[in-house]
Amino acid sequence: MTGPSPSRLPAPAVSPAIDPSTDSHLFLEAVTKNFGSQAVLKGIDLSVTRGGTTAIVGPSGSGKTTLLRIIAGFEAPTTGRVSLSGEAVAGPDGWVPAHKRSIGYVAQDGALFPHLTVGQNIAFSLGHIPRARRKERVAELMTMVRLDPDYAKRRPHQLSGGQQQRVALARALAHEPQLMLLDEPFSALDAGLRVATRRAIAEVLKEAGVTTILVTHDQAEALSFADQVAIMRDGNLAQVGNPFVVYTRPADRATAEFLGDAVILDAWMEGSLATCALGAIPVRRPPVQGEVVIMLRPEQIRIAEDGPIRGTVLDTVYFGPETTVRLLLPDAGETISVRHWNAAIARPGTELRLRVVGEAVAFPKG
Numbered sequence: 433m434t435g436p437s438p439s440r441l442p443a444p445a446v447s448p449a450i451d452p453s454t455d456s457h458l459f460l461e462a463v464t465k466n467f468g469s470q471a472v473l474k475g476i477d478l479s480v481t482r483g484g485t486t487a488i489v490g491p492s493g494s495g496k497t498t499l500l501r502i503i504a505g506f507e508a509p510t511t512g513r514v515s516l517s518g519e520a521v522a523g524p525d526g527w528v529p530a531h532k533r534s535i536g537y538v539a540q541d542g543a544l545f546p547h548l549t550v551g552q553n554i555a556f557s558l559g560h561i562p563r564a565r566r567k568e569r570v571a572e573l574m575t576m577v578r579l580d581p582d583y584a585k586r587r588p589h590q591l592s593g594g595q596q597q598r599v600a601l602a603r604a605l606a607h608e609p610q611l612m613l614l615d616e617p618f619s620a621l622d623a624g625l626r627v628a629t630r631r632a633i634a635e636v637l638k639e640a641g642v643t644t645i646l647v648t649h650d651q652a653e654a655l656s657f658a659d660q661v662a663i664m665r666d667g668n669l670a671q672v673g674n675p676f677v678v679y680t681r682p683a684d685r686a687t688a689e690f691l692g693d694a695v696i697l698d699a700w701m702e703g704s705l706a707t708c709a710l711g712a713i714p715v716r717r718p719p720v721q722g723e724v725v726i727m728l729r730p731e732q733i734r735i736a737e738d739g740p741i742r743g744t745v746l747d748t749v750y751f752g753p754e755t756t757v758r759l760l761l762p763d764a765g766e767t768i769s770v771r772h773w774n775a776a777i778a779r780p781g782t783e784l785r786l787r788v789v790g791e792a793v794a795f796p797k798g
């Protein structure tokens with residue numbers, strides 16, 4: 433058995449002191465926030481690249497909105513620093529008020545003025561340009577967010593939820609912010625509209641080259657929208673990384689389970705192989721040797737006629753494109769869930785053969 437060498441230990445998910453890279457647009461350093469005796473943010477370090485898209489995702493109450501409000505300048509941090517393009521905007525080195533930070537903000541419900549028309553809502557943020565130019569600019573902004581400029585005469589309630597969110601985005605884009613903050617802007621939309629609106633808004637912001645931060649509690653939204661995902665838990669960032677890395681190599685078990693379905697199994701780590709109910713599975717950079725728990729995503733466990741592992745179907749849940757199949761592994765006495773496209777493959781009691789593809793992630797036990 434080979435012991436873990438220091439070089440094989442995983443790098444810390446969030447380094448304690450991130451250097452602001454030259455293209456860093458937003459830089460947070462050890463940001464904390466207390467409300468009375470409640471510590472809501474406990475030391476946030478985050479660097480956001482210019483023109484990049486970051487999603488802050490986490491369970492309700494983890495501090496996401498508070499962090500966004502600190503970035504916007506609606507709240508001051510208790511300790512720590514916030515810099516925009518290298519300039520201190522909050523903390524001991526300076527304070528720049530919200531309206532001078534070149535930041536746009538789109539709230540969950542869009543917060544449009546119901547008594548104004550769509551055009552007037554958008555023009556509300558156009559005080560800086562001559563009156564004669566405003567109508568034309570409203571039409572430009574509406575085209576930019578893929579809305580028919582004829583809708584300018586309508587009132588917000590005469591538009592769909594997704595269209596209203598695009599108006600809110602157009603209004604937020606009107607003063608040409610360099611940074612756009614989106615606070616759960618899609619959560620009130622139904623599933624289909626949500627995906628379409630999300631895609632449209634992501635495209636608009638990318639085309640405009642606006643750095644974007646999206647707050648969401650929906651992990652699929654975070655993974656699909658952003659090029660950097662920051663997972664927030666209980667006032668800390670549990671992990672920051674690109675969507676593929678955080679999904680396939682979560683920093684800890686809670687992050688693994690938050691980001692999607694996870695198959696968690698007890699295992700014995702020896703070298704780079706973890707022996708568990710599914711056999712010996714390769715693990716990249718095992719954190720320790722001996723007793724561990726390992727994590728696989730359900731899509732890594734394939735139903736295959738020649739698979740080496742036996743599983744007996746306990747039950748299935750049908751989701752349309754996919755069926756979740758719960759299986760008992762009789763040799764190990766453990767239960768796991770896998771996914772398969774063919775709902776007809778598995779009736780309770782059927783014995784299936786399984787094969788694991790790819791690597792598992794191991795976490796120290798306990």
Ligand SMILES: Nc1ncnc2c1ncn2[C@@H]1O[C@H](COP(=O)(O)OP(=O)(O)OP(=O)(O)O)[C@@H](O)[C@H]1O
Nearest residue numbers: 467470472490491492493494495496497498499649
């Ligand atoms: N102005 C405030 N005064 C006192 N407590 C506050 C204030 N704002 C937020 N909190 C508390 O801070 C904690 C984090 O709230 P926050 O809204 O940042 O969480 P969140 O992750 O955005 O949650 P959700 O997803 O439910 O919106 C909560 O316990 C909340 O009650």
